[in-house]
Amino acid sequence: xxxxxxxxxxxxxxxxxxxxxxxxxxxxxxxxxxxxxxxxxxxxxxxxxxxxxxxxxxxxxxxxxxxxxxxxxxxxxxxxxxxxxxxxxxxxxxxxxxxxxxxxxxxxxxxxxxxxxxxxxxxxxxxxxxxxxxxxxxxxxxxxxxxxxxxxxxxxxxxxxxxxxxxxxxxxxxxxxxxxxxxxxxxxxxxxxxxxxxxxxxxxxxxxxxxxxxxxxxxxxxxxxxxxxxxxxxxxxxxxxxxxxxxxxxxxxxxxxxxxxxxxxxxxxxxxxxxxxxxxxxxxxxxxxxxxxxxxxxxxxxxxxxxxxxxxxxxxxxxxxxxxxxxxxxxxxxxxxxxxxxxxxxxxxxxxxxxxxxxxxxxxxxxxxxxxxxxxxxxxxxxxxx
Amino acid sequence: xxxxxxxxxxxxxxxxxxxxxxxxxxxxxxxxxxxxxxxxxxxxxxxxxxxxxxxxxxxxxxxxxxxxxxxxxxxxxxxxxxxxxxxxxxxxxxxxxxxxxxxxxxxxxxxxxxxxxxxxxxxxxxxxxxxxxxxxxxxxxxxxxxxxxxxxxxxxxxxxxxxxxxxxxxxxxxxxxxxxxxxxxxxxxxxxxxxxxxxxxxxxxxxxxxxxxxxxxxxxxxxxxxxxxxxxxxxxxxxxxxxxxxxxxxxxxxxxxxxxxxxxxxxxxxxxxxxxxxxxxxxxxxxxxxxxxxxxxxxxxxxxxxxxxxxxxxxxxxxx
Numbered sequence: 001x002x003x004x005x006x007x008x009x010x011x012x013x014x015x016x017x018x019x020x021x022x023x024x025x026x027x028x029x030x031x032x033x034x035x036x037x038x039x040x041x042x043x044x045x046x047x048x049x050x051x052x053x054x055x056x057x058x059x060x061x062x063x064x065x066x067x068x069x070x071x072x073x074x075x076x077x078x079x080x081x082x083x084x085x086x087x088x089x090x091x092x093x094x095x096x097x098x099x100x101x102x103x104x105x106x107x108x109x110x111x112x113x114x115x116x117x118x119x120x121x122x123x124x125x126x127x128x129x130x131x132x133x134x135x136x137x138x139x140x141x142x143x144x145x146x147x148x149x150x151x152x153x154x155x156x157x158x159x160x161x162x163x164x165x166x167x168x169x170x171x172x173x174x175x176x177x178x179x180x181x182x183x184x185x186x187x188x189x190x191x192x193x194x195x196x197x198x199x200x201x202x203x204x205x206x207x208x209x210x211x212x213x214x215x216x217x218x219x220x221x222x223x224x225x226x227x228x229x230x231x232x233x234x235x236x237x238x239x240x241x242x243x244x245x246x247x248x249x250x251x252x253x254x255x256x257x258x259x260x261x262x263x264x265x266x267x268x269x270x271x272x273x274x275x276x277x278x279x280x281x282x283x284x285x286x287x288x289x290x291x292x293x294x295x296x297x298x299x300x301x302x303x304x305x306x307x308x309x310x311x312x313x314x315x316x317x318x319x320x321x322x323x324x325x326x327x328x329x330x331x332x333x334x335x336x337x338x339x340x341x342x343x344x345x346x347x348x349x350x351x352x353x354x355x356x357x358x359x360x361x362x363x364x365x366x367x368x369x370x371x372x373x374x375x376x377x378x379x380x381x382x383x384x385x386x
Numbered sequence: 387x388x389x390x391x392x393x394x395x396x397x398x399x400x401x402x403x404x405x406x407x408x409x410x411x412x413x414x415x416x417x418x419x420x421x422x423x424x425x426x427x428x429x430x431x432x433x434x435x436x437x438x439x440x441x442x443x444x445x446x447x448x449x450x451x452x453x454x455x456x457x458x459x460x461x462x463x464x465x466x467x468x469x470x471x472x473x474x475x476x477x478x479x480x481x482x483x484x485x486x487x488x489x490x491x492x493x494x495x496x497x498x499x500x501x502x503x504x505x506x507x508x509x510x511x512x513x514x515x516x517x518x519x520x521x522x523x524x525x526x527x528x529x530x531x532x533x534x535x536x537x538x539x540x541x542x543x544x545x546x547x548x549x550x551x552x553x554x555x556x557x558x559x560x561x562x563x564x565x566x567x568x569x570x571x572x573x574x575x576x577x578x579x580x581x582x583x584x585x586x587x588x589x590x591x592x593x594x595x596x597x598x599x600x601x602x603x604x605x606x607x608x609x610x611x612x613x614x615x616x617x618x619x620x621x622x623x624x625x626x627x628x629x630x631x632x633x634x635x636x637x638x639x640x641x642x643x644x645x646x647x648x649x650x651x652x653x654x655x656x657x658x659x660x661x662x663x664x665x666x667x668x669x670x671x672x673x674x675x676x677x678x679x680x681x682x683x684x685x686x687x688x689x690x691x692x693x694x695x696x697x698x699x700x701x702x703x704x705x706x
Binding site (some may be wrong): 004008010011013015020021022042044046048132137151207310311313315321322365366367368370371372375 | 388427428442445461476477486487489490547618620626630631632633634636637655656659676678679681682684
C-alpha cells in the first residue's frame with residue numbers, strides 16, 4: 001500500500017495515498033521511521049529563514065536513519081521568498097548564499113556524490129500584460145510566459161490579435177496539433193486560446209487571492225548544474241539517464257535542487273544546461289521537476305497538466321487529494337520501486353513527492369504559504385516483506 | 387458626511403475613512419471602486435469555511451482589498467493591511483459576475499477574501515442579482531458592522547460566517563484594532579435570527595487560556611445549533627514567530643465544546659479528522675469531510691435526507 005503521513009502541530013495521521021481515506025497506523029515498523037523523523041522536524045514556515053537549515057537537518061536525519069543510495073533534496077524557499085517579498089540585491093545575494101551553504105553542508109556531512117542544480121535566473125516583474133479586455137477567464141500556466149483563456153468569447157479571438165506584450169497566440173486546436181496532445185485529461189484542460197508573452201512581459205493570474213508576484217523566472221534557455229562527476233549532461237531531459245547510470249555503477253547520488261539561485265551565484269565550474277524544448281521553457285514547478293528527474297515533457301500522458309481549468313472542478317475526496325498526480329500509472333518516477341533505497345526531502349510542496357515517489361518522500365505541506373506541517377509519502381509496498 | 391456601514395462611522399468629508407474604500411459624492415456615501423474585485427475563483431463552499439451549506443458544491447470566492455480592522459495575526463495581511471500600488475483590481479459588473487457563476491456551474495458567490503464591510507453596495511447588488519437567478523450568496527465578516535448594516539446583510543445573505551475572535555474589548559482594541567466586541571455580539575444575534583450563521587474562532591493562545599469556554603457559552607446562549615469552527619491558527623503578520631498551539635490543546639477544546647455545541651469542528655489543517663457532522667440526537671455520522679490543505683477541503687459523503695438525519699429524522703440546521 002502507498003501511504004501519506006501528515007504531521008501537524010504534534011498530531012500525526014495516516015492516509016491512503018490514492019483515496020485520502022484515514023488509516024490506522026497499526027504496527028508497521030517502516031512507519032515508525034517516518035513518524036519519528038517528522039516529529040523531530042516541525043516545519044517552520046515558507047518564509048522563515050530557518051527553513052533552509054530545516055531542510056538540511058531533515059535530510060541528514062533521513063540519511064542517518066535510512067541511508068538511501070539515491071537522495072533527492074529540494075530547497076525551494078529562496079524562490080518562494082523572491083516571489084513573495086520585495087528584496088534588495090544584497091538581500092537576494094544573502095539568500096542565495098544561505099541556500100548554497102546549506103546544500104554544501106549536506107554534501108559535506110553526508111557521504112554522497114552531489115549534483116547541484118538551479119532552476120535558472122529569476123527577475124523582478126517589470127511589465128505585466130494587461131488582460132482587462134479579455135472577457136473569458138484568463139489563467140497562467142506553470143510557465144509564467146504562457147497563459148490561456150477559458151470560455152473565450154468571439155471578441156476575445158479579436159482582442160488577442162493586438163494585445164500589447166503578447167508575442168503570439170494559438171487556438172486550442174492549433175496547440176493540440178503542435179504539441180501532439182491526445183490525453184483526454186490534458187485536452188479538457190487546454191484553454192480555448194493560448195497566449196505566449198514577449199520575453200520582457202509577465203503574465204499574472206486570476207485566482208491567487210490577490211497576491212502579487214515580485215519576481216518570476218527569467219525567460220532563458222539554460223540553468224546551471226554543478227557536480228564533480230564527469231559527463232554531466234547539458235540538456236535537462238538527459239539528467240535522468242545520467243543519474244541512473246551513476247546509480248547503476250554503485251555510486252551514492254544526491255540530487256540537490258536550489259530554486260531561486262541565479263546563474264552568477266552558482267559555484268565555479270557549473271555548466272549550462274538547456275531547459276527549452278519546442279518553445280516550452282521547463283523552468284519551474286511540475287515542468288522542471290518532471291523534466292529533470294523523470295525526463296518527461298508536458299505533453300506526455302500522465303503528466304500533471306500545466307494549465308488549470310477553473311471550469312473543471314475536482315471534487316475533494318477524489319483520487320490523490322494530497323498530491324499532483326492524475327493517474328494510477330505513475331510514469332516511472334525516479335525514486336519509485338527501485339532495486340536500491342531512495343528518499344527525498346524538500347520544500348516544493350505537492351510537486352516534489354509526486355515527481356520522486358521515493359521509498360520515503362518528506363516535504364512541507366503548504367498551499368499558498370498556508371502550511372499544514374510535514375507530509376510524507378511512503379511506498380509501503382517496498383516494505384511489505386519486512 | 388459620515389459612513390454608517392461599520393461602527394467606526396468615519397467622517398468622509400476629508401478622506402476615505404479607516405478602510406479607505408468609501409467617499410462622499412453628491413451628499414451620498416459611495417464606494418471608491420464599485421464592482422472592482424481582487425479575484426474570482428471557484429472553491430468548494432467548505433473551503434470558505436461553511437460546513438452546513440450545500441455540501442461539496444462550488445461557489446465563486448471573491449472580494450476586494452482593505453479592512454476596517456488590523457489583526458496582529460492576520461493571514462490575509464497582504465490584502466487587508468499592506469499597501470501595494472502594484473495590486474490591481476479587476477472590474478466585473480454584478481451582471482457579469484452572476485453570468486460567470488452560471489457559466490462555471492457554481493451554486494453562488496461567497497465574499498470571503500477580505501471584510502465585506504469594505505464593499506457593501508457592490509455586494510448587495512450582486513446578492514440581489516444572484517437571488518434573481520436562483521443562486522445563493524454568503525459572506526465572511528468580522529461582525530463590526532453597524533446595526534443597520536447587519537440587518538441589510540442578514541436580509542440579503544443566505545449564509546454568514548462571523549469571526550468571533552474574543553469576548554474582550556481589550557483584546558479587540560489591542561490585537562484587532564477595533565474599538566469593542568459589543569457590536570459583534572449584537573450582530574451575531576441579528577444574523578442568527580435572520581439567516582444561517584456559522585462562527586469561526588481562531589485559536590490564539592491568550593484567548594484559549596482566558597476565555598475560550600466563555601465564547602462557547604456565549605454561542606450556546608444565542609443558539610446551541612450554531613456551527614462553530616475552531617481554527618488552527620497559523621500566526622502571521624506581527625505574530626509570525628509565535629509558537630503553534632499543540633494538537634492536544636486544540637483537541638481538548640474541541641472535545642469539551644462538542645458537549646454543548648454539537649456542530650463544533652476543528653480545522654484549518656490538512657488531514658483533520660474533526661470535521662465530520664454527527665447527528666446530535668442519535669450520533670449517526672451524517673456528513674464526512676476531508677481537509678486537503680490548510681483551509682481547502684470538501685465533503686466525501688453527505689447522507690442527509692431533505693436536511694434531516696437519515697436514521698432518526700432530526701432536522702440539521704443549515705442551507706441544504
